Amino acid sequence: MAPDRGIDNELPPPPEDLAAHINDFKTIKTVKSGPSATFRRAFTIFEKDLKTMAKHGLVSSIIIMVFLGLIFYIMSFAMNEAVQFQLFGEGSEDMNYPGATESNPPTAVAGDDRNIEAGDTVTLDASDSTDDSALVYWMWRFNDGGVEVELYGEVVEHTFEAVGVYDVTLMVVDSSWNTAEDSLTVSVDPSSSDNEAPWINSMSDINIQAGDTATFDGSSANDTIGVVNWTWTFYDVFQIAIYGETAEYRFENTGNYWVSLTVRDASGNVGSNGMNVYVQPDGEDWNPPYIGSVEEAIMATVGEPVELTATDVYDEEGGVAAQIWYIKHNGTYTVLNGQTVEFTPDEWGMYEFRYLARDMAGNAQTREGGIISIPLGVDVSGAGWTATPFDMDISFNLLSFAYGIALLSSVIFIGGLFAKGFAHEIQKGTLKILFFGPISVTTMIFSKILYPIIIGPVFIFPLTLVAMSPLHQATGDILLITFVAYILAVITMVAAAYGSCLIYLGAKRMILKPTVVSRMFLYLSLLGTMTVFEWMSFLFDNWFATESFGNIYSDYGGIVALLSPFHQGGVFLSNALTGTAQTPDWIVFAVPALLIALGIVASHRLYPDLFSRE
Amino acid sequence: MDPVIEAEGLFKDYKNIRALNDVTFKVGRGEIFGFFGPNGAGKTTCIKVLCGLTAPTDGSASVLDIDVARHPIHVRDNIAILSEESRFYEEMTPRKYLNMFGKFMLMGRTERLKNINTAADLADLRGFLDQRIAQLSQGQRQRVSLARVLMADKPLIFLDEPFEGVDITHRRALREHLRKRVEDGNTIFFTSHNLIEAEHIVDRFAFIHRGRLIAIGTAEELKEKYLAPSYLLHVSDPQKAKEMLDRSLNLQEIKVVEGDLQLTLKKRSDAPQVARILVQENIDLFEMRTMGTMEEVFERTSRGGAS
Numbered sequence: 003m004a005p006d007r008g009i010d011n012e013l014p015p016p017p018e019d020l021a022a023h024i025n026d027f028k029t030i031k032t033v034k035s036g037p038s039a040t041f042r043r044a045f046t047i048f049e050k051d052l053k054t055m056a057k058h059g060l061v062s063s064i065i066i067m068v069f070l071g072l073i074f075y076i077m078s079f080a081m082n083e084a085v086q087f088q089l090f091g092e093g094s095e096d097m098n099y100p101g102a103t104e105s106n107p108p109t110a111v112a113g114d115d116r117n118i119e120a121g122d123t124v125t126l127d128a129s130d131s132t133d134d135s136a137l138v139y140w141m142w143r144f145n146d147g148g149v150e151v152e153l154y155g156e157v158v159e160h161t162f163e164a165v166g167v168y169d170v171t172l173m174v175v176d177s178s179w180n181t182a183e184d185s186l187t188v189s190v191d192p193s194s195s196d197n198e199a200p201w202i203n204s205m206s207d208i209n210i211q212a213g214d215t216a217t218f219d220g221s222s223a224n225d226t227i228g229v230v231n232w233t234w235t236f237y238d239v240f241q242i243a244i245y246g247e248t249a250e251y252r253f254e255n256t257g258n259y260w261v262s263l264t265v266r267d268a269s270g271n272v273g274s275n276g277m278n279v280y281v282q283p284d285g286e287d288w289n290p291p292y293i294g295s296v297e298e299a300i301m302a303t304v305g306e307p308v309e310l311t312a313t314d315v316y317d318e319e320g321g322v323a324a325q326i327w328y329i330k331h332n333g334t335y336t337v338l339n340g341q342t343v344e345f346t347p348d349e350w351g352m353y354e355f356r357y358l359a360r361d362m363a364g365n366a367q368t369r370e371g372g373i374i375s376i377p378l379g380v381d382v383s384g385a386g387w388t389a390t391p392f393d394m395d396i397s398f399n400l401l402s403f404a405y406g407i408a409l410l411s412s413v414i415f416i417g418g419l420f421a422k423g424f425a426h427e428i429q430k431g432t433l434k435i436l437f438f439g440p441i442s443v444t445t446m447i448f449s450k451i452l453y454p455i456i457i458g459p460v461f462i463f464p465l466t467l468v469a470m471s472p473l474h475q476a477t478g479d480i481l482l483i484t485f486v487a488y489i490l491a492v493i494t495m496v497a498a499a500y501g502s503c504l505i506y507l508g509a510k511r512m513i514l515k516p517t518v519v520s521r522m523f524l525y526l527s528l529l530g531t532m533t534v535f536e537w538m539s540f541l542f543d544n545w546f547a548t549e550s551f552g553n554i555y556s557d558y559g560g561i562v563a564l565l566s567p568f569h570q571g572g573v574f575l576s577n578a579l580t581g582t583a584q585t586p587d588w589i590v591f592a593v594p595a596l597l598i599a600l601g602i603v604a605s606h607r608l609y610p611d612l613f614s615r616e
Numbered sequence: 617m618d619p620v621i622e623a624e625g626l627f628k629d630y631k632n633i634r635a636l637n638d639v640t641f642k643v644g645r646g647e648i649f650g651f652f653g654p655n656g657a658g659k660t661t662c663i664k665v666l667c668g669l670t671a672p673t674d675g676s677a678s679v680l681d682i683d684v685a686r687h688p689i690h691v692r693d694n695i696a697i698l699s700e701e702s703r704f705y706e707e708m709t710p711r712k713y714l715n716m717f718g719k720f721m722l723m724g725r726t727e728r729l730k731n732i733n734t735a736a737d738l739a740d741l742r743g744f745l746d747q748r749i750a751q752l753s754q755g756q757r758q759r760v761s762l763a764r765v766l767m768a769d770k771p772l773i774f775l776d777e778p779f780e781g782v783d784i785t786h787r788r789a790l791r792e793h794l795r796k797r798v799e800d801g802n803t804i805f806f807t808s809h810n811l812i813e814a815e816h817i818v819d820r821f822a823f824i825h826r827g828r829l830i831a832i833g834t835a836e837e838l839k840e841k842y843l844a845p846s847y848l849l850h851v852s853d854p855q856k857a858k859e860m861l862d863r864s865l866n867l868q869e870i871k872v873v874e875g876d877l878q879l880t881l882k883k884r885s886d887a888p889q890v891a892r893i894l895v896q897e898n899i900d901l902f903e904m905r906t907m908g909t910m911e912e913v914f915e916r917t918s919r920g921g922a923s
Contacts, residue, residue: 442689
């Protein structure tokens with residue numbers, strides 16, 4: 003019995019005799035709508051909405067779409083250009099890197115110091131090095147008997163022939179160009195009781211003309227047990243190392259060269275000395291050619307050719323005789339001739355180059371630079387591009403970026419269209435006409451779900467694609483990421499539509515009997531609420547400078563957060579807006595509760611007359 | 617077959633208003649059930665509860681053997697509702713509007729066109745079937761709503777003021793159509809302010825006042841129960857009948873009006889004797905019926921009790 007709230011009871015009681023007045027007919031077979039009926043009816047409602055929208059909003063939608071496309075493209079392009087990283091550690095020059103990176107540096111572990119005898123082979127192992135994404139580059143550097151040695155790889159081997167103490171430096175680089183270094187010492191003792199180093203008597207300087215061949219004579223080196231190795235090193239564009247008691251080298255370029263000779267005996271003991279090689283021009287011309295400019299940092303994609311060119315190259319006397327590009331990568335050289343050459347990097351990493359222009363007399367001028375070869379696209383699962391666009395510490399992944407764009411597009415278009423259809427019906431009161439027909443709440447919600455599903459490909463997908471296009475990704479990856487982001491945006495919009503319908507209809511005391519399908523959307527809307535939690539919390543984090551909010555998700559909602567790119571979307575948007583992330587728990591949970599309460603109050607205020615009382 | 621509608625102890629409260637107060641009734645198959653009361657009496661609330669559009673505060677209702685509170689959508693799948701709501705999709709024409717609802721009812725194209733044409737004729741829409749609804753008058757809009765309900769092939773329809781805006785000629789056709797529907801085993805739940813017109817069509821009446829059901833029954837039953845025992849007699853010899861009855865019974869009043877005899881008894885229990893006396897005096901009794909209108913019945917009941 004309903005509670006008596008002091009309502010008028012003066013009228014007589016209801017008639018007692020209400021015997022049924024029943025005629026005899028065949029039994030009525032009632033019909034019950036299934037999912038197919040729900041879909042057909044929902045589509046009919048959508049069809050009706052679409053006609054209205056097409057009539058009133060098509061032109062403005064197209065204008066907005068073009069405008070937004072431009073904005074998104076410029077935004078994405080600018081971000082792409084603004085992202086910087088430091089190549090090879092602190093203090094080095096910042097360079098632009100297309101796309102974004104994550105800024106967490108790896109940890110380099112070179113291993114323990116070694117003590118060996120000359121001639122022993124050492125395995126250098128960097129496998130204990132770690133990174134939050136992936137290490138892609140390992141370089142071991144040391145000087146071995148005057149020769150700069152660079153070894154590439156996670157695990158490498160090197161035979162130390164010469165006695166001495168070697169400082170071996172390991173540099174590791176992750177997929178975001180973050181670097182770290184570690185070092186170890188290799189102490190090499192003589193391999194026998196002989197510990198007397200070889201000696202070299204004085205060496206005579208050499209005077210030659212450009213284009214001549216110099217002969218180096220190492221016969222002045224002596225040792226108690228005999229010299230077994232002669233190594234000649236000097237710099238001619240790059241370091242040159244020549245082996246043998248006597249050696250020859252053709253000097254094409256004028257200049258003064260310091261040539262070192264390092265000799266080693268059988269026990270590994272070493273001694274060294276040096277001499278000058280003076281290379282004179284062939285003629286009276288002492289002036290090198292002029293080089294206008296050479297691009298010093300060139301971005302390249304693995305497997306795609308890049309053009310190297312020098313501008314304004316000329317020589318006033320005799321003309322330019324040779325133009326040579328020396329390209330060094332992982333210890334090997336590629337030599338190309340010409341003012342403009344085409345080079346295709348076949349690996350990830352840094353390619354150093356020297357451009358040399360030489361005149362007829364042998365006078366040479368050089369310029370240096372680097373080709374940064376990056377793979378096309380990044381590992382989406384690792385996703386870690388940490389970057390500093392617009393001077394903010396932003397960490398995000400491509401999917402989050404695409405999701406943010408897709409969601410923004412959805413809110414503008416679907417939200418706008420949704421408002422045109424659903425809110426218009428509410429305001430005009432026509433919505434309830436539908437409910438007088440066989441329209442369930444599920445049908446109504448489903449009709450609105452069709453907005454993003456059907457209209458989405460026209461608006462959301464292309465806009466997201468436009469925003470993604472400046473990023474350094476393979477076309478297939480861009481399409482895939484855009485598609486996933488689009489689906490996620492649709493789910494979010496559906497959740498929002500469902501949530502708002504439930505709140506609204508519940509406030510209007512409609513009988514709500516959600517079907518299983520409709521309940522599924524409820525769960526999705528909860529997921530959407532998690533996003534609201536997250537975004538809002540990150541904002542509060544920043545405003546109140548409180549504890550890290552991210553921990554809340556890892557502690558309580560980690561699985562949800564990890565399963566859902568809403569988490570990443572939240573990180574992206576909130577970090578982009580604020581910079582850091584810290585919120586107390588109670589705010590995290592109070593904010594969505596407040597939002598829901600506001601939604602209920604707003605629905606009462608805005609549409610008080612719908613399904614009004616008698 | 618159980619009753620088509622069964623309402624048991626329905627309550628519906630809105631803040632400080634009790635819109636339905638212990639409402640209990642049944643509606644049988646194949647009848648036009650009239651639900652009457654002044655504005656704010658609870659008629660529309662009762663329809664909303666029975667259609668599953670709002671939940672009762674207490675009590676239960678089943679429609680077509682379906683529990684309304686538990687399966688409101690199943691209920692609405694099998695009924696058609698004409699509400700007093702007059703809002704429309706202004707951009708549409710009545711034809712498109714009806715077509716849309718035909719799709720909601722999952723009708724095929726052929727069936728839809730046929731039903732739209734039939735309903736348009738019955739509701740007199742022919743003159744404006746392809747005009748925008750925005751241009752239509754209130755009465756015309758009501759007829760569009762009526763057509764929407766008439767085109768539905770449902771075993772139970774709720775009609776809230778169905779004759780509003782329908783001219784006299786079409787009212788008659790409409791009444792005949794509704795009568796035919798119930799003869800085919802369908803049921804109509806009917807509300808109106810116009811009790812005089814309703815008497816022509818409604819089989820059984822229920823009166824609601826301030827949310828409480830105060831009377832229910834056929835017109836004859838209610839008049840018999842709530843009005844004074846006044847009768848109209850069509851007899852072969854009115855003058856002689858007047859003399860004989862006046863002499864034999866304790867009458868309050870008796871007179872001959874336009875060839876018929878009108879009399880009011882002092883005791884309702886004397887009514888059976890009227891026919892017996894006339895037979896004894898060899899006077900033919902062609903018809904004897906209770907006098908009074910349903911409006912009078914409603915006035916009597918809503919004032920607070922039967923005579």
